[in-house]
Amino acid sequence: MDLQLTGRRILITGASSGIGLATARLLAEEGATLALCARDESRLRCATADLAATTDVVYASCDVTDRSSVDAFVDAAVQGLGGLDGVVCNAGRSLMRTLDETTDDEIRDEFDLKIFGVLNVIRAARPALAKSDAGAVVVVNAILSRQPELRLAVTAAARAGLLNLSRSLAGEYAADGIRVNSVLLGLIDTGQWQRRFTESGSDDFAAWSAEIAHDRGIALGRFGTADELAFPVTTLLSPRNSYMTGAALDVGGGVHRYV
Incomplete structure (x- = not known):
């Protein structure tokens, strides 16, 4: 099937690894032609060097919580590609910590990233x-936005706000002919989970991740992949x-508990 994306100009945040890179x-x-950003531009260029040989690519280092940094990246994308047809807001992380373990500054940082990290772009x-x-x-969001978890209390709250905001933006931007949709991910095998696996001391990722999938109630019994989100x-x-x-x-592989 032709998705009619040939020549379309797409901007992606958090593109140096995981879902952003796979997308x-x-x-x-x-x-499509691409405008890609990440906090570490050298890592981004290294990860996507092969793409520049097949399509036009604009690169930038960008902090999505810094509006001036975002403005500069978007300006460079528009000038370099001749406009924009699509945006993927993917930059993010999860704060795996209970409320009692989380400082006020960490809570503010998490909401800043989840809300302004998308709104600025x-x-x-x-x-x-x-x-x-x-x-x-x-907007790459998470199933956490609809069902909180104690181990991810602050992230879940911030993602819930982002889901609500995304729906509001869809209504407001429709007058400009701009569609706004969200993808809610479950447990995806990305760099964050690989780091947790390393820290766990286990030597078998498949068994380690399958146990987590079972504990979390994932119907398909495994983590998803970045390609499956892309x-x-x-x-x-x-x-x-x-x-x-x-x-x-x-x-999310059937992990959701909401109706």
């Missing part, structure tokens, strides 16, 4: 997206999804 690769295969990109005939935003993100950017906005797509 960049899939979009390049679909013929979408605000800056809005004028360019409004000029596109198929402007689209995909596909729904990419399809939500497609002009073929032109009547879909304000939606939240659950991609």
Whole structure:
């Protein structure tokens, strides 16, 4: 199927690894041109060096919580690609800690990243997206936004706020022809889980992750992969999804408990 993404200009935050990197690769295969950012530009360039040989790529170091940094990146993307047709807000992390273990500054930082880390990007990109005939935003969020966990209390609260905000943005930006949708991820095998595996002292990732999947009630009995998230993100950017906005797509292997 042709997703009609050839020549489409897509901006991705947090593109040096995990879901952001997998999405960049899939979009390049679909013929899109890319604007990619991460906090470490040298790591980003190294991870995506092969993409520059197949499509146009704009690179930047960017702190998504810093509005001036985001504005500079979006300006460079628009100038380098000639405009924007899509944005993937992917930069993020999880704070695995109970409320009693979390400081006030850490709570503020988590909300700053989850809320302003998305809002800064979408605000800056809005004028360019409004000029596109198929402007689209995909917010990479989590199932935590709909069902809190004590071990991720602050992250869950921040993600719930982000889900609500994303729905509000879909309503507000519809007048500009910009669609805003969310992908809610479950447990995905990314760098964060690899670091936790290393810290665990276990020597068998498959067994270690399967045990966690069982404990968390994941119906498919395993972690997801970045590639499995990249596909729904990419399809939500497609002009073929032109009547879909304000939606939240659950991609969590059946881990959800909400109805």
